[in-house]
Amino acid sequence: MSLKSKPYAWVPSLYVAEALPYVAVMVIATTMYKRMGLSNTDLALYTSWLYLPWVIKPLWSPFVAAIKTERWWVLLMQLLIGAGFAGIALTLPTSGWLQGSLAFFWLLAFASATHDIAADGLYIIGLDTHDQSLYVGIRSTFYRIGNILGQGLLVMLAGWLEKSHRVSTAWSIAFLILAGLFLALWLWHSVALPKKAPVRAGTEASGKSDYSEKSEFSEYSEYSESSESSNSPSASAASAFWLALKTFFTKPHIIPALLFMLLFRFPEGQLVKIANPFMLDTIEAGGLGLSTETVGFVYGTIGIIGLTLGGLLGGWCVSRHGLKRWMWPMVAAISLPDLVYVYMASAELSLVMVNVCVFVEQFGYGFGFTAYMLYLVYFSQGERSTAVFSICTAFQALGMMLPGMLAGWMADHLGYLNFFWWVVGCCLVTFMVSAFVKIDPAYGRESKE
Numbered sequence: 001m002s003l004k005s006k007p008y009a010w011v012p013s014l015y016v017a018e019a020l021p022y023v024a025v026m027v028i029a030t031t032m033y034k035r036m037g038l039s040n041t042d043l044a045l046y047t048s049w050l051y052l053p054w055v056i057k058p059l060w061s062p063f064v065a066a067i068k069t070e071r072w073w074v075l076l077m078q079l080l081i082g083a084g085f086a087g088i089a090l091t092l093p094t095s096g097w098l099q100g101s102l103a104f105f106w107l108l109a110f111a112s113a114t115h116d117i118a119a120d121g122l123y124i125i126g127l128d129t130h131d132q133s134l135y136v137g138i139r140s141t142f143y144r145i146g147n148i149l150g151q152g153l154l155v156m157l158a159g160w161l162e163k164s165h166r167v168s169t170a171w172s173i174a175f176l177i178l179a180g181l182f183l184a185l186w187l188w189h190s191v192a193l194p195k196k197a198p199v200r201a202g203t204e205a206s207g208k209s210d211y212s213e214k215s216e217f218s219e220y221s222e223y224s225e226s227s228e229s230s231n232s233p234s235a236s237a238a239s240a241f242w243l244a245l246k247t248f249f250t251k252p253h254i255i256p257a258l259l260f261m262l263l264f265r266f267p268e269g270q271l272v273k274i275a276n277p278f279m280l281d282t283i284e285a286g287g288l289g290l291s292t293e294t295v296g297f298v299y300g301t302i303g304i305i306g307l308t309l310g311g312l313l314g315g316w317c318v319s320r321h322g323l324k325r326w327m328w329p330m331v332a333a334i335s336l337p338d339l340v341y342v343y344m345a346s347a348e349l350s351l352v353m354v355n356v357c358v359f360v361e362q363f364g365y366g367f368g369f370t371a372y373m374l375y376l377v378y379f380s381q382g383e384r385s386t387a388v389f390s391i392c393t394a395f396q397a398l399g400m401m402l403p404g405m406l407a408g409w410m411a412d413h414l415g416y417l418n419f420f421w422w423v424v425g426c427c428l429v430t431f432m433v434s435a436f437v438k439i440d441p442a443y444g445r446e447s448k449e
Contacts, residue, residue: 007127010192011135012142014074017185018119019146020178021081021112025050025105027151027276027299032158034277035167035292036097044273044408050105051401053113058390062240064117070125071193073118075186077111082182084108089175092168126194144308152300154178159293244387251388256436257379261395262402263433264372267338267426268365269403274411274419275299278345279354286345286416288354298358306359310366322445323374331434334368335427337361341420371434372396378443 029050033043064073084107091100127135154174161170251257279295281287290298310333317326340357343349349357376396380389411419 007131007135008138010189010194011123011127011139013185013188013192014119014122015139015142016146016149017078017081017182017189018112018116019143020150020181021084021108021115023147023150024085024178025109025112026272028155029105030273031155031276031280031292031295032171034280035158035162035171036092038098040274040277040408040411042408043277044411045405046102047105048273048401048404048407050109051397051404053109054116054397055394055401057113057117057397058241058244058387058394060114061117061390062238062387064114064121066236070118070122071195074115074122074193075190077115077118078182078186078189080111081108081115082179082186084111085175085179085182089172089179092172092175093166097168122193144304148300148304150178150300152296152304155296155300156293157296159291159296162292240387244384244391247382247384248388248391251379251382253438256433256438258395260375260433260437261392262399263429265334265396265399266403266429267335267423269400270407270410270426271338271341271420271423272400273404273407274416275341277408277411278341278416281416288344288349290351290354294351298355302355303358303362306362307366310363310368311370312366314367314370318370318374318444320445322441323371323378323443324439324441327371327434327437327439330368330371331431332368333364334371335430337364338420338424338427342417342424345417345420374444375437375439378439 026047029047030043033047034040038046064070084104087104087107088101091097091104094100123135123139154177157177158170158174161173165173248254276295276299277287279288279290279298280292281289283289314326314330317329337360340361344354344357376389376392380386380392382388407419410422414422
């Protein structure tokens with residue numbers, strides 16, 4: 001059996017490749033723009049708009065799978081992502097660095113969102129059901145490793161380079177390294193990604209194990225029968241999308257569900273845009289005055305460890321007693337630790353205490369976020385579940401995009417301490433929208449049969 005038919009040859013690297021551009025757009029960009037001298041108002045507004053491709057991703061998701069194979073899209077998007085990183089690196093030292101870098105961040109955002117669609121589709125059709133279950137933990141682990149590489153090591157590298165180079169040059173070198181990494185990933189995946197889907201029971205005779213140039217609709221294939229009269233893959237994909245949208249908006253309890261999707265993370269949508277700038281800003285400006293290198297360590301290692309451990313504990317708790325029983329503890333866990341930012345903004349802290357505070361907040365967030373994601377899965381159950389879940393994640397992205405757009409303006413006008421008190425007050429919104437969702441008490445609980 002050739003190396004490229006082995007899942008271990010491509011699943012880990014594929015999910016590192018999925019994580020890195022997302023982290024670059026959502027996290028690294030705010031750190032870089034702060035170090036380049038952008039105000040909180042501007043950096044929060046500009047980077048929040050970059051959520052848009054993930055908000056509208058369901059609009060083109062069915063067309064991606066209908067037009068070409070998932071493998072083709074993965075390779076093309078990795079080339080575009082590499083080009084986007086290189087473009088950012090080349091524009092940062094120029095006078096038009098802001099406009100140029102934002103243009104390439106937009107390219108990264110659209111390419112990354114499309115890569116997500118294709119990579120997840122390839123995982124589904126490129127592995128048999130046994131390997132899908134076997135590698136689900138591996139893909140999650142390597143996605144986290146991608147987060148550590150981007151949010152941690154890359155930011156730390158840029159901070160180290162800032163000691164001997166101009167800020168723009170330091171970040172330019174960091175993004176050039178990312179571009180080179182993606183070129184290497186593209187070369188590797190050109191060889192390692194499977195060209196054939198695994199042979200499943202009942203498919204040997206039909207000869208459908210090979211990828212066709214017009215692949216199945218991946219997550220949208222479940223309703224292709226509704227479009228049998230059409231010979232156009234794009235027409236079938238469009239029909240599938242509208243059926244999914246209709247299914248989504250006619251589900252029971254749609255109003256409280258929508259409010260939950262949009263507002264559960266209302267405090268977090270603001271906090272995430274200001275956390276890194278707060279760490280980097282001077283003590284005179286109300287920040288902690290940490291170096292770029294230190295911030296990369298705090299959030300990219302300690303924070304990721306806390307987030308991962310919280311998520312693992314959350315999944316274990318729900319599996320034991322069900323989502324409904326753990327909903328309120330998880331709502332409290334994602335909300336109350338935001339108080340650590342009030343503490344950090346009002347007290348003189350050692351670096352050890354900063355790490356402890358970030359760990360506590362990220363651990364609580366990881367534990368509480370379990371409730372949010374499991375509710376999206378719960379709500380998506382039934383007809384056209386995969387496509388409905390895709391629409392849910394679009395509202396999830398919108399729920400982060402909208403509050404983040406004004407977070408910088410509020411932080412600049414209120415000051416960090418008052419802004420963090422505002423965020424804590426916004427946690428009441430999380431409690432309110434959680435009170436109205438309906439959940440089956442048995443959902444998520446381990447079966448006793």
